[in-house]
Amino acid sequence: MDGFEKRRNDKKAIILQTALELFGKYGFEKVTVTEIAEKAHVSKVSIYNFFESKDNLRRIIVKNILDESLNETKALVEKECSFIDKMREYLENRIIYENRYNMDFFFEAVESDPVLRQYLDDFNIENKRLISCLIKEGKKIGYFSADISDTAIEIYIDIFYHYFLHNRKIRPTLEQNPKLAEEINLLFLNGLIRHREQ
The missing domain is CATH 1.10.357.10 (Tetracycline Repressor, domain 2)
Known part of the structure; x- marks a missing residue:
């Protein structure tokens, strides 16, 4: 795995972990993509590129x-x-x-x-x-x-x-x-x- 692929996978893992924590704490409906992006220190665009919705x-x-x-x-x-x-x-x-x-x-x-x-x-x-x-x-x-x-x-x-x-x-x-x-x-x-x- 090259450096780009590793960074990509690391970013996806951070998004998944952050979303899991926020959904578990506040409930799925109350958490926004913006909040996930802010807490994961990524852009909303990255979340949509990786996960669509x-x-x-x-x-x-x-x-x-x-x-x-x-x-x-x-x-x-x-x-x-x-x-x-x-x-x-x-x-x-x-x-x-x-x-x-x-x-x-x-x-x-x-x-x-x-x-x-x-x-x-x-x-x-x-x-x-x-x-x-x-x-x-x-x-x-x-x-x-x-x-x-x-x-x-x-x-x-x-x-x-x-x-x-x-x-x-x-x-x-x-x-x-x-x-x-x-x-x-x-x-x-x-x-x-x-x-x-x-």
Whole structure:
């Protein structure tokens, strides 16, 4: 990558980060492109050249959030380590992820944009496939019960994700209480754990 391309990419990253912070703090509707440009120390023209519109800027931010989450889970599935360490890291990643972003901003964006709704649907399909890979690995070593069918596990995952997707009231509670988020993730996994004598 040459110097020009690096400067271009750095400028885009600053715009994206600044917009994410402002949207999360003040809400998408209240933030103007002028305010994003001023805080990012770029021109409005640069924002329009890179992202076309404020709506598309938000769309790219949300897609990046989903892509980042999916890449973390893919890397975890492929990682060479013990299954227990994988599950511990999976929980830690989820807790960090839930606290890294303003979830109201995220869900408002998804709920108001059909393109993002479709992107989230596609994300959920792939994410569920990856989590199923982890669960199958857990079954193979006897950590999760082999008596539970893959179909039942998929429904269980769907119930868990749909609750958080559609229950807006719980989002601020989880954002403000990481311990509660950790407990919910543990309960999710405990529903699958095979009970064995120590």
